[in-house]
Amino acid sequence: MSTPQSRIRNFSIVAHIxxxxxxxxxxxxxxxxxxxxxxxxEQMLDAMDIERERGITIKANTVRIDYxxxxxxxxxxxxxxxxxxxxxxxxxxxxMRAVEGSLLVVDATQGxxxxxxxxxxxxxEADHEIVPVLNKIDLPASDPERVKTQIExxxxxxxxxxxxxxxxxxLGIPDVLEAIVKRLPPPHGGDPDAPLKAMLVDSKYDQYxxxxxxxxxxxxTLKKGDRIxxxxxxxxxxxxxxxxxxPAMTGVDSLGPGEIGYLNASIKQVRDTRVGDTITHERKPxxxxxxxxxxxxxxxxxxxxxxxxxxxxxxxxxxEKLALNDASFSFEMETSAALGFGFRCGFLGLLHLEVIRDxxxxxxxxxxxxxxxxxxxxxHMRDGSQHDLHNPADMPDMSKISHIEEPRIKATILVPDDYxxxxxxxxxxxxxxxxxxxxxxxxxxxxxxxxxxxxxxxFYDRLKSVTxxxxxxxxxxxxxxxDNLVKMQVLVNDxxxxxxxxxxxxxxxxxxxxxxxxxxKDLIPRQMFKIPIQAAIGGKVIARExxxxxxxxxxxxxxxxxxxxxxKLLEKQKAGKKKMRQFGxxxxxxxxxxxxxxxxx
Amino acid sequence: xxxxxxQRGGFGLYVHWPFCEAKxxxxxxxxxxxxxxxxxxxxxxxxxxxxxxxxxxxxxxxSSIFFGGGTPSLMTPETVDxxxxxxxxxxxxxxxxxxxxxxxxxxVEAARFRGFAEAGVNRVSLGVQSLREGDLRRLGRLHxxxxxxxxxxxxxxxxxxxxxxxxxxRQGQTREAWRDELSEALDMAADHLSLYQLTIEPGTAFWxxxxxxxxxxxxxxxxxxDLFEMTQDICxxxxxxAYEVSNHTRPGAESRHNLVYxxxxxxxxxxxxxxxxxxxxxxxxxxxxxxxxxxWLGAAEAGNGDESIEVLTDxxxxxxxxxxxxxxxxxxxxxxxxxxxKDPRFHRSIDELIAQDLLWARDESxxxxxxxxxxxxxxxxxxxxx
Ligand SMILES: Nc1nc2c(ncn2[C@@H]2O[C@H](COP(=O)(O)OP(=O)(O)O)[C@@H](O)[C@H]2O)c(=O)[nH]1
Ligand SMILES: C[S@@+](CC[C@H](N)C(=O)[O-])C[C@H]1O[C@@H](n2cnc3c(N)ncnc32)[C@H](O)[C@@H]1O
Ligand code: SF4
Ligand SMILES: [Mg+2]
Numbered sequence: 001m002s003t004p005q006s007r008i009r010n011f012s013i014v015a016h017i018x019x020x021x022x023x024x025x026x027x028x029x030x031x032x033x034x035x036x037x038x039x040x041x042e043q044m045l046d047a048m049d050i051e052r053e054r055g056i057t058i059k060a061n062t063v064r065i066d067y068x069x070x071x072x073x074x075x076x077x078x079x080x081x082x083x084x085x086x087x088x089x090x091x092x093x094x095x096m097r098a099v100e101g102s103l104l105v106v107d108a109t110q111g112x113x114x115x116x117x118x119x120x121x122x123x124x125e126a127d128h129e130i131v132p133v134l135n136k137i138d139l140p141a142s143d144p145e146r147v148k149t150q151i152e153x154x155x156x157x158x159x160x161x162x163x164x165x166x167x168x169x170x171l172g173i174p175d176v177l178e179a180i181v182k183r184l185p186p187p188h189g190g191d192p193d194a195p196l197k198a199m200l201v202d203s204k205y206d207q208y209x210x211x212x213x214x215x216x217x218x219x220x221t222l223k224k225g226d227r228i229x230x231x232x233x234x235x236x237x238x239x240x241x242x243x244x245x246x247p248a249m250t251g252v253d254s255l256g257p258g259e260i261g262y263l264n265a266s267i268k269q270v271r272d273t274r275v276g277d278t279i280t281h282e283r284k285p286x287x288x289x290x291x292x293x294x295x296x297x298x299x300x301x302x303x304x305x306x307x308x309x310x311x312x313x314x315x316x317x318x319x320e321k322l323a324l325n326d327a328s329f330s331f332e333m334e335t336s337a338a339l340g341f342g343f344r345c346g347f348l349g350l351l352h353l354e355v356i357r358d359x360x361x362x363x364x365x366x367x368x369x370x371x372x373x374x375x376x377x378x379x380h381m382r383d384g385s386q387h388d389l390h391n392p393a394d395m396p397d398m399s400k401i402s403h404i405e406e407p408r409i410k411a412t413i414l415v416p417d418d419y420x421x422x423x424x425x426x427x428x429x430x431x432x433x434x435x436x437x438x439x440x441x442x443x444x445x446x447x448x449x450x451x452x453x454x455x456x457x458x459f460y461d462r463l464k465s466v467t468x469x470x471x472x473x474x475x476x477x478x479x480x481x482x483d484n485l486v487k488m489q490v491l492v493n494d495x496x497x498x499x500x501x502x503x504x505x506x507x508x509x510x511x512x513x514x515x516x517x518x519x520x521k522d523l524i525p526r527q528m529f530k531i532p533i534q535a536a537i538g539g540k541v542i543a544r545e546x547x548x549x550x551x552x553x554x555x556x557x558x559x560x561x562x563x564x565x566x567x568k569l570l571e572k573q574k575a576g577k578k579k580m581r582q583f584g585x586x587x588x589x590x591x592x593x594x595x596x597x598x599x600x601x
Numbered sequence: 602x603x604x605x606x607x608q609r610g611g612f613g614l615y616v617h618w619p620f621c622e623a624k625x626x627x628x629x630x631x632x633x634x635x636x637x638x639x640x641x642x643x644x645x646x647x648x649x650x651x652x653x654x655x656x657x658x659x660x661x662x663x664s665s666i667f668f669g670g671g672t673p674s675l676m677t678p679e680t681v682d683x684x685x686x687x688x689x690x691x692x693x694x695x696x697x698x699x700x701x702x703x704x705x706x707x708x709v710e711a712a713r714f715r716g717f718a719e720a721g722v723n724r725v726s727l728g729v730q731s732l733r734e735g736d737l738r739r740l741g742r743l744h745x746x747x748x749x750x751x752x753x754x755x756x757x758x759x760x761x762x763x764x765x766x767x768x769x770x771r772q773g774q775t776r777e778a779w780r781d782e783l784s785e786a787l788d789m790a791a792d793h794l795s796l797y798q799l800t801i802e803p804g805t806a807f808w809x810x811x812x813x814x815x816x817x818x819x820x821x822x823x824x825x826x827d828l829f830e831m832t833q834d835i836c837x838x839x840x841x842x843a844y845e846v847s848n849h850t851r852p853g854a855e856s857r858h859n860l861v862y863x864x865x866x867x868x869x870x871x872x873x874x875x876x877x878x879x880x881x882x883x884x885x886x887x888x889x890x891x892x893x894x895x896x897w898l899g900a901a902e903a904g905n906g907d908e909s910i911e912v913l914t915d916x917x918x919x920x921x922x923x924x925x926x927x928x929x930x931x932x933x934x935x936x937x938x939x940x941x942x943k944d945p946r947f948h949r950s951i952d953e954l955i956a957q958d959l960l961w962a963r964d965e966s967x968x969x970x971x972x973x974x975x976x977x978x979x980x981x982x983x984x985x986x987x
Contacts, residue, residue: 526822528957528976551826554977556797556847558928560615560862561669561876563921564887570924574982 003076005258009180010078010099010216012128014119019107020135024169024176025063025079031173032065032077034246059325060095060202060487062214062260063247069181077180078260080201080214086167087349089122090296091202094276096126097292098201098216098260101184103176104151108134108142108164108420111150116473117443120155131179132162137170154443196220197286200230202258203270205325211267211458213247215279216260219286222279228265231278237265268539271327296328298346299407299477300353301390303334303499304360305342305372311366312341318364319343324357330355334391336498339369344391350456369517369593371499375453378405378480392501395487398538404501405480407452410435412445413463415471420444422466429452431505451476453503488513488542491534492520493586499539499593509535512541514594523592526550533588543567605935606922607880610866611664614688614859616647617872618673619894622705626741626806627645627768627799630875631859632671633894644680646901648687650687650890652870654904658879659868665699665858668722674704678716679870685721697856699762706765707744716757722848726795726856727755727765732782736771741806753789764793770828771799773818780835792854796832797847798825826975835969836960845976846928863925864917865937871906874896878921884912907936915939916986924981932961932968941986950983 015021065077082095096102102123106112123130130150134144146156148159163179165172201214215222226239243251244261255261267273275296278289306315319331330346349354353373360366377389380402389395389404411432415423426450427434436447450459455475463471488509490500500520504512513535520533528550535543560564577587621632624636666688668681681702688694700726702717704710714725729749731737735744743753756763767786769779774952786794801816810816820828833843841849845863848856861868870877876883891897900906913921919941926933941947951967954960959973959980962976973980 291767373834431606434862528959550822550976550979552822552829554829554846555977556800558846559859559924560868560870561617561671561874562880563878563925564876564889567917567920567924570920570978570982570985573978574987575987577982 003256003366005190007073008076008078008099008186008258009184010080010104010187010258011034011101011180012080012082012096012099012123013020013103014116014123015105016107016110016113016115016119019105019110019113021105024103024105024135024165024173025081025135025503027167027170027173028065028077028079028177029063029247031170031177032067034063034065038391041443045396053588055462059204059245060091060214061261062201062245062480064244064260064377065246067177067181070178070542071181075181076259077177080260083160087347087352089476090294091275092119093122093126094199094292095201096122096128098199099126099128100133100187101129103180104130104132104155105135106132106147106151107136108144108147109136110288111141111147112154113344113470115472117155118474120157121406122588129184130157131176131183132157133160133176134162134164135167138166138171138529140234142313144339174451176440187258190217191219192221192256194219195286196226196228196279196283197290198222199290200273200275200277200279202275203267203273203327205270209264211264211270211273211324213265213267213273213279213319214260215255215259215261215263217255218290220281220318221254221256222263224251227282228263228279228293231280231285232293232295233272233274233277235267235272236282236365237267239263239265251424269324269525271323296348298328298330298348298377299452300349300373301344301376302353303336303339303344303348303369303391304343304357304532305336305339305371307367307369309340309381315360315366316363318360318366319345321364322359326356327544328352328559336371336393337500339371341371346390350458350460369499371593372502373456374503375407375456377485377503380404388501392487392503393498395501395503403482404486404503405482408478408481409450409452409475410478411448411450411475413448413471413473414443414445415467417444419467419470420446423471425464426459426462426466430448430459431508448474449478451483451505486537490516490520491532491536491541492524492588493531494534495586500596506537509537510542515544515547519596520592521545523595524588527586529585605880606865606934607867607885611857611861612658612661612692612707612863612866613665613667613861613868614651614663615858615868615872615875615876615877616651616666616668616673616684617890618643618668618671618676619873619897620675621670621672622675623741623807624744625800626810629802629805630671635894638675640677640680642902642904643676643711644899645684646712646898646906647680647684647871649904650901650906651684651687651691654869654871654879655687655879658692658867660842661690661692661867663698664694664695666701667836667858668702670703672710673702673706673715674710674717681717682720688957701726701856701858703728704752704756704836705744706749708748708751711752711755711852714755718759724764725760725762726764726793727753727756729753729765729786729896730768731771732767732785733778736774739772740768750789753791762793763791764795764850764856765789765791766795766797767933768797768799770825772816774828776824776827776831783832783835787836787841793848793850794836794841795848796836798829798844819827822949829975830971842928842930843974846977856964859975860929863929864920864933865925871901878907878913884914887911887913887917897928916941920985923984925975927967927969927981927984931966932963932966934965935967936965941984944986947986953982954983964965 013021044560050370052504061081062077066074067077068074080095080099082092104120144164148162151159163175197219198215198217199214203211206212222242229236241264242255243249276293280286298423302463306312328348331343334342334344379387379389382402431454432448432450435449438445476480484506485503486506488502488504489496517535523588531547533545534541619631619633700722702722704725704727706727706729730740732746801811836849843849844855867879873890873894875887877891888907890906891900891908897906919939958970960966961970
C-alpha cells in the first residue's frame with residue numbers, strides 16, 4: 001500500500017561545497033536506523049569514486065528514510081541529492097522539481113558562499129519551502145547569529161528559526177528531522193486513481209540490472225508488471241521491478257503519488273531515457289506531459305586521443321560503456337594526422353568533459369590527449385548553405401565562407417562588492433557585453449552577454465580565482481550571433497599542430513597567439529635543434545617564438561660499475577620520449593597540449 | 602669470425618675498497634665510514650674473490666688493475682700487496698700492465714705511496730677536486746690546496762704516471778674563475794686529468810640540500826655547456842685533448858683500465874658493489890658484489906661475494922656498447938654491434954644524427970662530434986635498441 005501523501009516529505013539539501021551536505025545526509029540516514037550501524041560508511045550517497053573525490057555529485061541519488069516523529073506518526077522522508085555544477089544546471093533544476101522543500105545548509109563558520117546562492121535560487125525557483133540549517137556549530141569559530149543575518153540580507157529568507165547543528169557530532173539532528181516534518185509541505189494534489197504521471201528524475205546504468213530510473217510519482221500508481229511509455233522519447237517498456245532506496249535497493253509492490261523510488265524495465269542504455277521525461281501507462285496514458293522538458297545538447301566539443309595508439313580499441317570500449325550511463329555526451333570517431341585515431345566528443349560543459357576524461361583515464365587506464373575544446377559554430381557559405389562546425393580542423397576554405405556565427409550566453413554573476421571590478425574586467429576581456437548591474441543584499445549582480453567560446457576554456461577557474469571563490473556563476477545559452485571569427489593555427493617547427501587549432505575572434509587573435517606561443521615555448525622541452533613556434537591565420541604568421549636548442553645532456557662520469565644504472569636511466573629517457581607525440585621531428589609531451597589550452601593570462 | 606669487443610678491448614681487474622674517512626656530500630659511490638677495518642680479513646677476502654674468478658677465466662692476459670673506492674689509499678700496502686699477488690698467481694700479466702690506485706691527496710695517505718709502489722702500483726689517480734680552498738670546504742673535502750699539491754709532488758716522484766681529478770661547474774663558478782683554475786691545474790704537469798662537471802646525484806646530501814631550496818648558484822644548462830666547451834678548448838691547446846667525455850691526456854697516457862670499460866672489454870670486479878663483465882662461452886656475464894661491506898665480507902669468506910650474476914641480452918650488450926663507446930673521442934666500431942646494427946631504423950637514426958652534426962662516421966666507425974658529445978644522452982637514447 002502506498003503511503004498517504006500527508007505522511008510524505010520530499011526534500012533536497014542545498015549547500016556550498018564542504019559546508020556539510022554529505023555529512024548531514026549520513027547523520028539523517030544513521031539516526032533513523034535506515035542503515036545498520038555496521039554498514040554505515042562516509043558519504044553514503046556519493047556513489048562514484050570520482051564523486052567522492054571531487055566532492056561533486058554527478059548523478060542524482062535518492063534515499064528513503066522512515067522517521068517516527070514526535071506527533072506519534074511515522075513519516076516517509078525522501079531525500080534527493082542533486083548534482084551541484086553549472087554544467088548540469090538543467091538536470092539540477094529538474095530534480096529540484098521532484099521535491100517540495102530544501103534544507104539550506106550553511107557552514108556557520110563561513111557563511112553564505114557562491115554555490116549557496118546559486119543552489120538556493122534554483123530551489124526558490126522550484127517553489128521550495130526552505131529550512132535554513134546552520135552547521136558546524138561545534139567549532140569555536142562558528143557565528144550563527146552573524147550567518148542568520150547574512151542569510152536574511154543576502155538571500156532574503158527568514159532565518160530566525162534556523163536549526164543549529166553539528167553534522168559531525170550529531171548535535172541538533174533530531175531538530176532537523178522535526179523541522180522537515182513540521183515545516184516542509186507534503187506533496188500536494190496527487191490522485192492515486194488518475195492515469196500514471198511520473199517524472200524521470202535521473203537514470204543510471206547498473207552492470208547487472210541495466211538501466212535504473214529514479215522516478216517521482218505525481219499522479220496514479222506504478223506497479224511491477226505495468227507497461228509504461230516515456231512520453232518524449234516514445235519508448236515503451238515492461239516494468240520488471242519497482243522499489244525504493246534505503247539506500248540499498250529494496251523492492252516494493254507499488255509507488256503512489258508523492259513517492260520517490262526507482263523502476264527497472266530492461267532498458268538497455270541511459271541514452272534511451274531523458275532526464276525530465278514524463279512516464280505514463282501505455283494503455284491509459286495521462287493527457288499532458290509535465291512541463292519544462294528540454295533534451296540536453298552538448299555544447300563543448302573536443303578530440304580525445306589515446307596517448308598510446310594501440311589503446312584505441314580499449315578506448316572505444318570505454319567510451320561506449322560510459323555512454324551507457326550518460327545520455328548527454330556524444331562521440332564519433334576522428335582521425336588526426338598527428339594524433340592518430342580518437343574520438344570527437346561533445347559535452348554539457350568543461351566539468352562534464354573533465355569528468356568523462358578522468359573516468360576513461362582512471363577506470364579504464366587509458367592515457368588521453370585532449371585537443372582544444374570548441375563550441376559549435378554556424379558557418380554560412382557564400383553559396384547559401386550552412387554547416388555546424390564542431391572542430392576547427394574541419395573549417396572550410398575562408399574564401400568560400402560568407403560569415404560565421406557563434407553561440408552566446410546570458411551569464412549571471414553574483415559577487416561581493418570588493419571583487420566586482422575584477423569580475424567586470426574579466427567579462428570585458430572575454431568580449432562580454434554588460435546587460436545589467438544591480439545590487440542584491442550587499443552583493444553585486446552582473447548580467448553579461450558573452451560568447452560561449454570565451455567561457456568554455458577557463459572562465460570558471462578564472463572567476464573563482466579572481467573572486468577567491470566568492471562569486472556564483474550561472475548561464476544559459478541565448479542563441480547565435482555573427483562575429484569576426486577566424487581559425488588560428490599553431491605551427492611547431494613549421495608543421496601545423498591540428499590539435500592546437502582554435503577559433504578565435506580576429507581582434508583577440510594576436511593576443512591569444514602570442515600567449516599560446518610563449519606558453520608552448522615553456523612547455524615543449526628543448527630538443528637537439530632550435531624550433532620556431534608560430535601562430536598563424538591562413539598563411540599569415542601573427543606571433544612567433546623560438547625555442548633554443550638543447551645544449552647539454554651528458555653524463556659526466558661513466559665507468560664499468562656505472563653501466564647498469566646509467567643504462568636504465570637512458571632507457572627511461574627513451575621511454576619518456578616514446579610517450580610524446582611527434583610533430584615532424586619535434587617531440588611534444590602530452591601535458592603540453594592540456595596546459596597550452598588553459599589561458600590564465 | 603670478426604674479433605669481438607671483449608677480445609680486443611683488453612682484460613682488467615677492478616677492486617673496490619668501500620671505506621672513506623668522511624662521506625663527501627656529493628658522493629653516491631659505495632663508500633662507508635667505519636671505526637675500524639680488519640685489513641687482514643679484507644685482504645684475504647678480496648684475494649679469494651680474485652682466485653674464484655681466475656678459475657673461470659683461465660689463460661687470459663691481464664692488461665690492467667684498478668683499485669677504486671671509496672678511498673683505496675686507506676688500504677695498507679700489505680693489503681694491496683696481498684691482492685696483487687693473488688692476481689699475479691691467477692693470470693698472465695701483460696708486460697706493460699697498468700696498476701692504478703685512487704688516492705685522496707692527504708699527507709697520511711701520501712706517506713703510504715712508497716709502499717704502494719713497492720707492491721706494484723705504477724699509477725695513481727688523486728682526488729684533488731679543486732684548487733680553491735673555499736670550494737674544497739664546500740665539497741666537504743678534508744684536504745686543503747697545499748696538502749693536495751704536496752701529495753701530488755710526492756706521487757710524481759713515486760709513480761710512473763699520475764692523474765688527478767677536478768670537479769667543476771660548481772656553485773657560483775664563473776667562466777673566468779674556471780679558466781684560471783684549470784690553467785693552474787694544467788701547469789702542474791700531470792699526464793692525465795679527469796675533469797667532471799658536478800652532478801647532483803639522488804641519495805646524496807647535496808641532492809637533499811637542493812630539494813630543500815639550498816645549493817644556490819649551480820650553473821644552468823647554458824653556463825654548464827659553456828664551461829664544458831671552454832674545457833675542451835683550453836685542454837686541447839695545452840696538449841691534453843679529451844679522449845673521453847671527462848678525461849684528458851697527452852696522447853699515449855690514456856687510462857688503459859678505463860679504456861677496457863669504454864671499449865667493452867672484459868673485466869673482473871671484486872669487492873662490495875663491484876660490477877664485472879666477463880664473456881664466457883659466447884655469453885657476456887654481468888655480476889655485482891653485495892653492496893653492504895659486512896654482507897659482502899661474510900659472503901666472500903663463505904666462498905662467493907656476488908649478489909647477482911646474469912647473462913646480458915643482445916639488446917643490453919648493444920646498449921652498453923653504444924653507451925660506453927660513444928663516450929670516446931675515437932668512437933666505436935659498428936661491427937662490434939649485434940642485432941641493433943641490422944635494424945634499418947638504427948641506420949636511419951645515424952644518418953639523421955650526422956645531418957644534425959651530432960655524429961660522424963668514418964670507415965666502420967661512428968663517434969660523437971663536439972656538439973654531439975654535449976648531447977650524448979640524447980644521441981645514445983636515439984640509437985639504443987628499443
Ligand atoms: N567540525 C565539523 N566539521 C564538519 C561538520 N560537518 C561536516 N564537517 C566536515 O566538513 C567537511 C565537508 O563535509 P561534507 O559533508 O563532505 O561537505 P559537502 O561538500 O557539503 O558534502 C568534512 O571534512 C566534514 O567532516 C560539523 O558539523 N562540524
Ligand atoms: C670513485 S670517485 C672517488 C675517489 C676518491 N675517493 C676521492 O674522492 O678522491 C672518483 C672521482 O669521481 C668524481 N666524483 C665523485 N662524485 C662526483 C659527483 N657527484 N659529480 C662529479 N664528480 C664526482 C670525483 O672527482 C672523484 O675523485
Ligand atoms: S668522494 Fe671519494 S672520499 Fe668522498 S665519500 Fe666519495 S669515495 Fe669517499
Ligand atoms: Mg558532498
